[in-house]
Amino acid sequence: MLGFLTARQAGLDDPLRLRRAESTRRVLNLELNHDRDVDRIHSNGVNTIDIEVIEGRYMLSGGADGVIVVYDLENNSGKPQYTCKAVCTVGRSSRYVHRFSVETVQWYPHDTGMFVSSSFDKTMKVWDTETLKPAEVFQFEGNVYCHHMSPIARKHSLIAVGTKDQKVQLCDLKSGSRIQVLQGHRGEVLSVRWSPRYEHILATASTDSRVLVWDVRRASGSLFSLDQHNGDKSKASSEAVNTAHNGRVNGLCFTVDGLYLLTTGTDDRMRLWNSANGKNTLVNYGKVSNESRKGLKITVSHSCSPEFVFVPCGSSVAVYTLHTGELVTMLRGHYNNVDCCQFHPDYQELYSGGKDCNILAWVPIVRPPDVEEEGTAAKGGSQATVNPAFEDAWSSDED
Amino acid sequence: MNRKRALISDTFKVNKRRVGNEKQFGAVSNGEAGPLDVKATLQDLMTLFPRKLFNDALPQIVLKHQLYSIHNDRTQVDRQLSDLREQGELLMFQLGFDAEAFGLVFAADYKAKVLAGEEGRGTRGTVDKFLEKVLPSCNDLSFNKDKMLKEFLFTDSEITQLVKSGVLTVRDAGSWWLSIPNSGRFTKYLIQGRKAVLGMVKKSKYNEVLKAELEERQTNSQVKFQIKYHIHDIIGAELVECIPTTSGTLLRCVDY
Numbered sequence: 001m002l003g004f005l006t007a008r009q010a011g012l013d014d015p016l017r018l019r020r021a022e023s024t025r026r027v028l029n030l031e032l033n034h035d036r037d038v039d040r041i042h043s044n045g046v047n048t049i050d051i052e053v054i055e056g057r058y059m060l061s062g063g064a065d066g067v068i069v070v071y072d073l074e075n076n077s078g079k080p081q082y083t084c085k086a087v088c089t090v091g092r093s094s095r096y097v098h099r100f101s102v103e104t105v106q107w108y109p110h111d112t113g114m115f116v117s118s119s120f121d122k123t124m125k126v127w128d129t130e131t132l133k134p135a136e137v138f139q140f141e142g143n144v145y146c147h148h149m150s151p152i153a154r155k156h157s158l159i160a161v162g163t164k165d166q167k168v169q170l171c172d173l174k175s176g177s178r179i180q181v182l183q184g185h186r187g188e189v190l191s192v193r194w195s196p197r198y199e200h201i202l203a204t205a206s207t208d209s210r211v212l213v214w215d216v217r218r219a220s221g222s223l224f225s226l227d228q229h230n231g232d233k234s235k236a237s238s239e240a241v242n243t244a245h246n247g248r249v250n251g252l253c254f255t256v257d258g259l260y261l262l263t264t265g266t267d268d269r270m271r272l273w274n275s276a277n278g279k280n281t282l283v284n285y286g287k288v289s290n291e292s293r294k295g296l297k298i299t300v301s302h303s304c305s306p307e308f309v310f311v312p313c314g315s316s317v318a319v320y321t322l323h324t325g326e327l328v329t330m331l332r333g334h335y336n337n338v339d340c341c342q343f344h345p346d347y348q349e350l351y352s353g354g355k356d357c358n359i360l361a362w363v364p365i366v367r368p369p370d371v372e373e374e375g376t377a378a379k380g381g382s383q384a385t386v387n388p389a390f391e392d393a394w395s396s397d398e399d
Numbered sequence: 400m401n402r403k404r405a406l407i408s409d410t411f412k413v414n415k416r417r418v419g420n421e422k423q424f425g426a427v428s429n430g431e432a433g434p435l436d437v438k439a440t441l442q443d444l445m446t447l448f449p450r451k452l453f454n455d456a457l458p459q460i461v462l463k464h465q466l467y468s469i470h471n472d473r474t475q476v477d478r479q480l481s482d483l484r485e486q487g488e489l490l491m492f493q494l495g496f497d498a499e500a501f502g503l504v505f506a507a508d509y510k511a512k513v514l515a516g517e518e519g520r521g522t523r524g525t526v527d528k529f530l531e532k533v534l535p536s537c538n539d540l541s542f543n544k545d546k547m548l549k550e551f552l553f554t555d556s557e558i559t560q561l562v563k564s565g566v567l568t569v570r571d572a573g574s575w576w577l578s579i580p581n582s583g584r585f586t587k588y589l590i591q592g593r594k595a596v597l598g599m600v601k602k603s604k605y606n607e608v609l610k611a612e613l614e615e616r617q618t619n620s621q622v623k624f625q626i627k628y629h630i631h632d633i634i635g636a637e638l639v640e641c642i643p644t645t646s647g648t649l650l651r652c653v654d655y
Contacts, residue, residue, distance in 0.1 A: 025407075028406040282474070285473075286637060324474055328406065
């Protein structure tokens with residue numbers, strides 16, 4: 001570690017190298033920390049979590065009881081023991097709360113003044129965070145499984161919505177209307193995701209075992225469908241030709257640079273695809289157990305080398321290396337099935353929520369401070385509770 | 400003091416890397432020496448195949464997922480296998496009982512056994528032609544009618560002869576899987592034996608058995624192959640979980 005620091009100082013190493021090495025070391029050290037806790041507000045399972053991208057300070061969670069909670073993740077108390085408090089809640093007593101379970105929540109990508117939630121009560125609501133009232137409500141004909149807003153879009157403000165219907169709807173935030181429909185799937189659409197690299201590319205996953213990639217500017221159908229055998233028609237039985245999985249596809253995630261796409265399916269497999277040409281990179285992750293009937297939310301790490309993917313697997317979260325498919329570790333701690341997880345890129349922390357109504361924070365193990373013999377023990381009892389980072393280490397005792 | 404063994408990234412390991420230490424994370428190594436050599440492992444596994452049981456009529460078959468139980472890095476294993484197939488040394492077959500179960504046979508072995516089986520039969524000429532023309536050029540697991548008629552210039556009656564001899568099996572109307580003649584008994588014994596060995600693990604107290612102990616156990620009449628063959632099969636297919644313990648590897652039943 002010191003080697004990296006001196007190399008960075010002397011200019012022998014690129015600054016990015018130190019950052020990558022330290023991020024990777026922190027991700028490999030994730031564990032449950034009894035100092036960090038998240039307020040328990042939900043009375044039924046937690047279905048979805050989202051952390052805002054601007055500051056990384058506020059986290060949204062949506063539950064099976066229709067409740068939406070906003071948490072403050074920042075620790076300003078100066079003490080290591082910290083519970084992430086709920087800042088505000090759209091509870092059962094609110095007039096505008098969703099009637100059934102909330103399936104997806106997402107912050108507005110450009111500021112925290114707004115967030116969007118979609119639920120099994122066939123509506124998608126755009127909320128004002130200040131007043132906690134919906135500014136806009138979109139009605140659909142079937143249960144809404146997921147929605148996603150592009151994190152980089154400047155030219156459009158479309159929300160892609162996947163519902164029980166086979167058509168993927170695109171709703172416009174600026175005009176408040178449903179302006180486009182993407183036809184091509186033959187089953188319910190379980191997951192939609194915009195590419196973080198190109199603002200017009202959208203990937204959708206469905207129960208018909210296919211994943212389609214679209215360019216929303218094109219009027220005719222999808223760009224291509226992901227094929228697990230890469231066009232080698234001989235490998236599959238004839239019904240499984242041109243499918244991404246041998247079962248329902250319920251999880252979609254782009255890597256941070258947008259070059260690769262991960263999909264998980266109920267055939268207990270996870271596949272990594274090259275997002276430019278749709279080819280299966282044939283990385284073999286082994287059996288990734290997947291029994292979810294709705295969407296599964298997977299996430300990837302950010303600026304580590306090698307990159308990691310976090311997949312909820314039963315009641316634990318499995319961590320795999322992205323490009324080699326090696327299972328690094330299983331994070332165990334939930335009492336029931338885990339439904340969603342989200343990676344905090346700045347602090348390398350993982351938040352996961354599940355049916356046991358808990359949101360667990362997986363924090364990198366803090367290196368214990370070296371024990372110093374002289375003087376510090378004598379400074380008084382009140383010092384013991386102060387975080388060593390806030391300790392006064394420069395004033396002299398002689399004055 | 401942190402008693403837990405931490406996962407350490409490769410970049411932080413200051414010590415000289417030991418030759419052949421493939422695993423990147425964690426302090427536990429798997430006891431396999433040397434870089435990943437799939438061909439050598441295949442030859443080892445082939446010795447486990449019981450030739451006498453089929454009166455030497457079948458070539459030695461290894462299942463693709465048995466390799467996963469020996470080597471940790473599945474992606475590397477897959478890549479080396481596809482290289483071997485490109486070179487024409489190895490053939491892969493869709494065995495039919497599971498979408499993911501593939502059988503591997505050395506090409507030379509396969510040719511020898513098939514031709515030996517065809518001695519004195521009328522279909523010999525066609526099978527010969529098939530083995531000479533199709534196998535070296537085409538790596539696929541299945542063939543459809545267009546390909547057979549146009550690319551390889553087989554007639555309909557010749558295709559019927561190939562199906563009769565067992566080299567092709569029907570997949571659906573107009574397409575066929577490449578197959579091993581007389582492999583039906585192999586599949587039957589494999590599934591029977593797999594169920595019996597899994598039953599042995601399930602019946603144990605706490606549904607778990609030490610791998611070394613399972614290898615020593617007496618098998619009943621249901622299990623026709625060597626028990627090691629079945630153990631590799633169930634570990635590779637992830638029907639049991641492999642847990643490292645101080646007394647060796649423990650196999651625990653995965654109940655879903």
